[in-house]
């Protein structure tokens with residue numbers, strides 16, 4: 001009977017400690033979280049912006065040899081293939097010599113327009129894009145700031 005009561009008291013004490021710990025933890029989170037969210041909107045993943053870019057393919061060449069986006073932004077790339085009966089796409093690579101494809105846009109046959117959506121790389125630098133069908137004729141730099 002006596003030991004049962006002690007066990008009960010111990011359990012109550014443990015629960016009280018756990019509740020206290022949880023309450024403290026929450027307070028700390030709120031304290032840390034609020035200023036960070038307002039201070040650096042650009043650095044928080046939820047605060048990342050969106051950028052709209054466009055690229056046209058005509059006579060088996062792109063109308064731009066450079067596209068730009070901020071690191072980690074959601075890119076909406078409107079791709080206009082004006083070449084009647086010819087297939088083109090946009091594909092993003094780590095570098096010109098890299099086989100590592102960061103984004104592969106669906107190939108479309110002109111005349112057709114599509115929108116590619118992808119996230120710009122997190123690391124600033126100069127990346128590379130080309131058309132997978134005409135990799136040497138259609139290429140450019142994808143600059144991440």
Ligand SMILES: [Cu+2]
Nearest residue numbers: 088131133134
């Ligand atoms: Cu092409």
